Amino acid sequence: MNSDSLYYSLELVAGSGYTLNIEQRAALQTSLVILRKNYKFQRVLYWGKILGLKEDYFIAQGRGEDEMNDKKNLYSFNCMDWFLLPPATDSMIDEVSRAAKGRFTGDPSYVYEHLEIRRQGEGDEAEEEEVVTKVNEESRLAVTVHQIDEEVSVVPRGAFIKSPHGLVQVNRSFGGLSHSEAGKLDNFLHFSKPKNLKKKSILEMGDFESIY
């Protein structure tokens, strides 16, 4: 949620039981503004909180000119000091999905190890190779945030618009969905790059907001 509207948006999502301490809220309001100035983001959002065994991670996301491609994730323990997370690459995603298991511990330098014994060759020539995949918790955090964004980041229809330069930006003339519109699931869209675009029928493509 946008750092400008943080103080009232938090009350609206409190129905699921996760709220923030008043101390954390105040710290967030201060630090997010500073973060925006230092990194020169267009908008900075409080992304959420990932629970760990010993410590919880608070995640913030900064958006640049293009809302979809220009995203940077940061994490913090006390809502004051923020550390940049590395962007998630495909190889990182592979490693994390193999090695990381169980809950987050709360220590970003904790290393998850995964031992795999691969056999190469056939029959008598079988060679056993031990493949050890090591991932540290920071990469796991980066990959988790990236995957959550890819799969469940949802925006109302009309909130974002593609400018003539090809940049995805906030639609300033978006007035919100009406009461009846907000009840329909069709009016909420995934905020991610299209997958399998060429295989969709023309009928489905008419439903999208902008395709080019």
Place this chain on the structure above:
Amino acid sequence: METADENQDSSQLKVQSAASLKAFMLKNSTKSNLNLYDHLTQLLIKVMDEQLQNVVDVIEDISHDVKRGLVEDKQSTLRDLPQTTAAELLAEQQRLLFSRPEDADQEDELVETPLPNVSEIGFYLEQAGVGLGREEMQRIFLALKQLVESQALLRCRLWGKILGTESSYIVAEAEYREGEEEEEQITDEAAEEEERETEAQDSEENEMDPLPQSTYKPAPVVPKEAIGTGANKCVYYVCKEPGLPWVKLPPVSPVQITVARHIRKFFTGRLDTPVNSYPPFPGNEANYLRAQIARISAGTQVSPQGFFQAGEEEGDEEDEAPRDSYEVNPDFEGIPVAEMAESLSTWVHHVQHILQQGRCTWVNLAVKPGEDSNEEGEAEEKEEEPDEPEPEVGPPLLTPLSQDAEMFNTPPWSSKMSSTLTSQHAAAVLRSNLWPGAYAYACGKKFENIYVGWGLKYAGEGYSPPVPPPPQKEYPSGPEITEALDPSLEEEQALKEALEEQQAAQEEMEDTDEEEEDDD
């Protein structure tokens, strides 16, 4: 003469020019299809009707209003019907929460209320970072007050909120009143008697044509715990939103708890939804909800050590029955918050652990009740005497959390202080890792538990549902039911010839015997 003519001409000219001016004024504008003549007429009519002061100063505005009035009239043929939205309906119902009864309220302030200090609890929960937002909590507490007044409960507290796919449940925990125990038992017994009558009728019909009796004996049903003890110690009420009526949940039975341990289902938010699962759950969503509430309470309701002490009625320590009563310790002084946040041994469970059987006190099922016929009873007792099931024992009440078992390589609890910057006034917050969503806080002498979550236990890497058992063996195979090949035609003929030969041989033997007798 000429002047008259001139006058006539000039007046004719004037009339002509007036007519042409009027025609000009009546000409419709190409843009707006209005004409000046009509507009001026309406303007002057309006001025006549309203008789404003200083008309000449505001004449332009009046002219503008007249023009605008034409446009609005044409579009107001469709009107919006005011529809009552769901939000309005809910607001109407929640308005009742805020109404104050007109009876003498001063008496209430002197008597101890069964409600805890709700604002304080809301404050500490907010410090701990768990809760439902301030306005929601306030409404929930007002709804609790309504519940207490309508049901005359002894003690009541907010247990928590269970989220569902369509809507959620707000759960309140209360203690049974004394008369209710008898009522519940009477209804249970009446239901059992009805079942027995229908079974008796069925068995009478069957005696006409005895069908083969199956040898399947279902496992004996573990009896329910009495109300007020064990897993049924407290009664739970649920509602969907604060302000809507509270519904009482039925008491839980051990078989429901054992099945709930194997299945993993989200709640929908409607209490009468059937629960389709394998192993089949005996009951609908209300029973499943009650079973999960019982499991969560047994696993995560904790208090600072020393707050409760064991009941003083039991003098014998040799008694094997686990103690199930506890009392508030009047001498409790509070443990410093830093200690509570660091070590788990300062917290204890104050709800009894549920055994494998599904109850809190173990029941020996090998002892047969007197309903079976005597013959079967004797045979089975002889079989089961050598292996009597061992009694199940759980950790006794008021055990510290440091003895909780670890599951899936995660410690069962995480604890921390609610604030590191102002630690003098912070509270210690405990979070369960086995039941995500269960929280407890303690600050000096005050503590509280709450659960806000989906009602599911942490299942490690992934949940694999239990597979159905292998199919039962059918009848044992023996010679009377194994198929044998029918003899072929040659074999039958050979047998027939052999028989005929035997007969012929016998007849010959008889003939010779007769002949011999005759000879003699």
